[in-house]
Amino acid sequence: MKRRFVVGIVAGVLVGVAGVGTLYGIGHLNSAAGESGSSSILSGSFYNKAKANALKQVVQAKYIGEGLDEDMLEGIYRGYVYGVGDTYTSYLSEEAFNKEQTEAAGNYLGTGIRFTWGITNQYLIVTEVIPNSPAEQAGIIVGDKIFAVDGIKALGSNETKIYEKLIYNGTDPVVYTIKNNDETETREVSLVADVVKINLIESKLLDNGVGYVDLDGLVDGSTEQISVQIDELINKGATSLILDLRSVYSDNLGEVQKLCDLFLDEQVVFSVKHKDGTVTPYKTQNGKYDLPLAVLTGTYTEGVLEAFPAAIQTLDRGVLVGEETAGNGTTQVRVPLEDGSGLSITTGLVLDAKGNQIKDNGVAPSVVQKTITENSLELVTTGTLKLENDVILQKAIEVLK
Incomplete structure (x- = not known):
């Protein structure tokens, strides 16, 4: 996907999975925690259930925010694969895997906005709008400025949260606070990610x-x-x-x-x-x-x-x-x-x-x-x-x- 001057998503391309098959699901990995032998991912020296429970208790007791079990488990899977030390070998969540599979077929999955940071780093500027995408249908054009997404201000200090919103491709709507290029008009636009066939x-x-x-x-x-x-x-x-x-x-x-x-x-x-x-x-x-x-x-x-x-x-x-x-x-x-x-x-x-x-x-x-x-x-x-x-x-x- 187009990434020239764009801070955004790395689109991957599937290179045949013939002969590889489907690996055991997460449920199988969890059930393996009680098995003996070094071959099990979550057994022996690879995984300490008591330690994991202790971490959970401390986080829930001390962390100022809300630590969600699902997100913490996803972190375990990501961290395990990350441990191989190769930037390009990674665990992909269901959402991320679905996006990469979609884009491998030459399609786009998202709201249709490509962007970069504005000159003051206090807004994002739209660099491209995918034809026939939710963004185009909502009237967003190149040069529009995004000042907030779901109430999160587009500031450098909010970079991680903003990116999470911008790359979200689930079924829930995301609300963009947008101004035109000369900042004379402000509007809120609700967008839901969709699959769009694109011209590469x-x-x-x-x-x-x-x-x-x-x-x-x-x-x-x-x-x-x-x-x-x-x-x-x-x-x-x-x-x-x-x-x-x-x-x-x-x-x-x-x-x-x-x-x-x-x-x-x-x-x-x-x-x-x-x-x-x-x-x-x-x-x-x-x-x-x-x-x-x-x-x-x-x-x-x-x-x-x-x-x-x-x-x-x-x-x-x-x-x-x-x-x-x-x-x-x-x-x-x-x-x-x-x-x-x-x-x-x-x-x-x-x-x-x-x-x-x-x-x-x-x-x-x-x-x-x-x-x-x-x-x-x-x-x-x-x-x-x-x-x-x-x-x-x-x-x-x-x-x-």
């Missing part, structure tokens, strides 16, 4: 025959759509291409391989190292397009997708412009639990065409161009950034001349 790919023919393709995600079928739009750009006169990946997180291994195949001739373009030490190479067949190519990257270019800019640069097929990628070159599977929650698990490390690990290293562009203050200021005051003012895009156009 947009394209436009720029001046000098530059075809611009902007990706908002990469799911099953995306590469075919990209190819259709590139063909249309070529028919309109495109003589070079810019592929914008600054907003994209994807772990759809098959689609990343297909994306490489659009631009790279037959060869190994990247590989994946598995837990047992074996390495699986991924090859292309025949690159369909040979137009000059620039790929825009940034800190939100994440996941298996990072294999694509790495291949483009390592195999000298095009130029990377922007900032270093996230350094999360891993393969993931998401496994459902019986109660609706799930696990996101790192299963492999992505290596570039020369065998270099991408995880923790990222892919550094050959042409470095950072976002300038003026770009950030335009975004936090108007909620949008015009293409002609986007210094990274303009640098890529310059490189292609």
Whole structure:
């Protein structure tokens, strides 16, 4: 999902769970507490029921707020998986797992608002409204300012609570206190999250025959759509291409391989190292397009997708412009639990065409161009950034001349 200049949700992409099956539900884990043997998650040295009860009693007796059993148990599950020490291996609540499954299919689940902090850090500014979403239907537009959500003021000191409200995708309504951009009108809008089909790919023919393709995600079928739009750009006169990946997180291994195949001739373009030490190479067949190519990257270019800019640069097929990628070159599977929650698990490390690990290293562009203050200021005051003012895009156009 689009995360350029946006503080928000990390959208994941499901990479096949074939052969993994459904893990034991939370009820099974709890019942295992009384079993002996180190294989049980909640037994032996792994879990001390008496200690857990003591913690509960102390919290209930001393904590100024209300400690809810359900939330505290969720914390145990999150903490247990967190203990592996990998940022990208995590426990997902039922709500979070449902959202990621929905977005893996190319849909959006939420109220339809994407946002960033305003210039004073005392409000959020709407940077995008998803078409056909609850927010659009309620008349919210780009540039509107959110001053409170369910009565919680949009202040830096309330950041965690505000984010919880903004990413909530349950069935209860959430009330947004909104002002228009010049703050002359205030209204309260009640929104309920919904599933919305979204367009992940947009394209436009720029001046000098530059075809611009902007990706908002990469799911099953995306590469075919990209190819259709590139063909249309070529028919309109495109003589070079810019592929914008600054907003994209994807772990759809098959689609990343297909994306490489659009631009790279037959060869190994990247590989994946598995837990047992074996390495699986991924090859292309025949690159369909040979137009000059620039790929825009940034800190939100994440996941298996990072294999694509790495291949483009390592195999000298095009130029990377922007900032270093996230350094999360891993393969993931998401496994459902019986109660609706799930696990996101790192299963492999992505290596570039020369065998270099991408995880923790990222892919550094050959042409470095950072976002300038003026770009950030335009975004936090108007909620949008015009293409002609986007210094990274303009640098890529310059490189292609």
